[in-house]
Amino acid sequence: MAEVIIVRDAREGGEFVADAVIDLVRARPGAVLGLATGSSPLPVYDAIGRRAGEVDLSRVHGFALDEYVGLPEGHEQSYRATITREVVVPLGLTPANVHVPCGRVEGIRTAGEEYDTAIAAAGGIDLQLLGIGTDGHIGFNEPGSSFASPTRVKTLTRQTRRDNSRFFGHADEVPRRSITQGIGTILRARHLVLLAFGESKAQAVASAIEGPLTSSVPASAIQLHPRATVVIDEAASRLLANADYYRDAFADSSAWQTR
Ligand code: F6R
Secondary structure, three states, rough: OOOOEEEEOOHHHHHHHHHHHHHHHHOOOOOEEEEOOOOOHHHHHHHHHHHHHEEEEEEEOOEEEEEEEOOOOOOOHHHHHHHHHHHHHHHHHHHHHHHHHOOOOHHHHHHHHHHHHHHOOOOOOOEEEOOOOOOOOOOOEEOOOOOOOOOOOEOOOHHHHHHHHHHHHOHHHOOOOOEEHHHHHHHOOOOEEEEOOOHHHHHHHHHHHHHHOOOOOOOHHHHHHEEEEEEEEEHHHHHOOOHHHHHHHHHHHHOOOOO
């Protein structure tokens, strides 16, 4: 099962995960990180940024989880632009080392396969950051996605487009399609770290961690992974039946197992 860590707030969660990333990069300066966008990973990027002097990230490789299809080149809400703004520049990654699936309509048929090939050529992802959608998606693998899926185009649910309208102004402006690492791709990463903060994620988190394995809750696929860590705040843990068990298990561990 996933290791579940219930933290006081997103800042504390960000610091926990930043520790794991920094330890990984110290041990392996050319580590390969899977980079999520959206709000959930921001406390991690902020915490790494606060400790920027402690570790050199210039040799790290990054692979974004997903990208919208069909946004104009350079659109400020494209995940290419978001990753550059929120990760590459503040953390000092080398732009040429950071990859984002290509969301251009021309070439979209082969873009997924090319992306999975590029991940494999880099040696696979060492640590994959994940958020979770209120509908249970990881990446943009919406409910019904195969657990074996490769990187490919997925249509976004109405719920996801409503959730992401906060970045665009209106749900109608959120693209209808994305290109996303598949669940099969995500499961090949050596360590999964899923972050979720706030009440709105409580149902999705409970279904993913304690519900049945089902493609109706794509994030439940992390139950299949030998090394998955879930970092959540109290609000996101509210519907977990075994929250006390996770607290006890964490209190009893001498060090966070991801270190
Ligand atoms: C983003 C991504 C999505 C988000 C999810 C949660 O790259 O793949 O799965 O992680 O939609 O978004 P936030 O964190 O904004 O609540």
